[in-house]
Amino acid sequence: MARTESRAGGAGGGPRRRADAERSIEAILDAAQAGLADHPQLTMAELARAAGVGRVTLYTHFASREAVLGAVLERAVDEASAAIEAAAPREGSAAEALDRLVRTSWRVLDRHRRLFAVAHAELPPADMRRHHERALAHVEQLIERGRDEGDFRSDLPTTWLLSAVYSLMHAAAEDVNSGQLTAEQAPEVLVAMILPAVRGR
């Protein structure tokens, strides 16, 4: 995703320049991911220093702090998406698959909890949802399957079930950030709440 948001490899850039650009982008995203977790106010100047690139290079790839945040978030969601695929959401009963999917997504969300808190505070809710689309598509397919198989409730719109799962996952992340839940409790309370909410019983 960084690739489409960046201006790397444009006209006049040969393979060597393109490879340099991709290395810079990865360095920027790695530095932003680590930096934002400890220091949510991270500025573009601090980010350039931490990534070991010049400010011109940074701004060549990312026009703003918000663009960096969006790209780091997108990378974290890609990681969640890959983890969900690995958890085989199409296998077993829909309820069992949802249990696995919640636990798997939680592990990725937990790794990026601080980053998600910064993104949540700075990006509009519609942008947050858009960045999550790839991961949410798996949940949506699973909800549809659960409804077709009669395992999940069909009295509520799928979009709402999806919003509920999404908001509960992020509520648990906030509760861990604020010390109201431990990171170990979170997947247990999530599964215990999401399953009856989605099954309606």
Next chain:
Amino acid sequence: MARTESRAGGAGGGPRRRADAERSIEAILDAAQAGLADHPQLTMAELARAAGVGRVTLYTHFASREAVLGAVLERAVDEASAAIEAAAPREGSAAEALDRLVRTSWRVLDRHRRLFAVAHAELPPADMRRHHERALAHVEQLIERGRDEGDFRSDLPTTWLLSAVYSLMHAAAEDVNSGQLTAEQAPEVLVAMILPAVRGR
């Protein structure tokens, strides 16, 4: 709450000056509530104009846009809190009371949906939760009662049940803002989801 956040009626202010100050504060909060709903970027200068007060008066009462936003939010939550009290959360079974409480809170949340979206985007989650405390205290008491009476689940921490109710209510408001739900559907889908989530069946 505006009163405690304002510096009105300080040393040297007689009853007349205090009354003037309170009128200014009400005018500022009314203008902010109406203005932010239509124009989330509302500046302090625009707010002073809309409220019909000078910029010095505005800054005397509120040091920043964030202070205004906090005070408007607090007033909306007070309104929710009063509506919840009027819905008699201590009467009937806990499940019936929670049904009433969700519908009543939704009506207030729906009236202030745009304001909550602005506050959600601009205030840190911990501040948002703090501003909601008075309304959430009613939900907490009701959850405790439901657990004592064996009607609500007792396998999950009360703080988590509270976070879940809070985040689902705000998820529904976001879905109405984005057009995924209608304002009429929202209380129905909320009750249909929150009850099994809190009862665990």
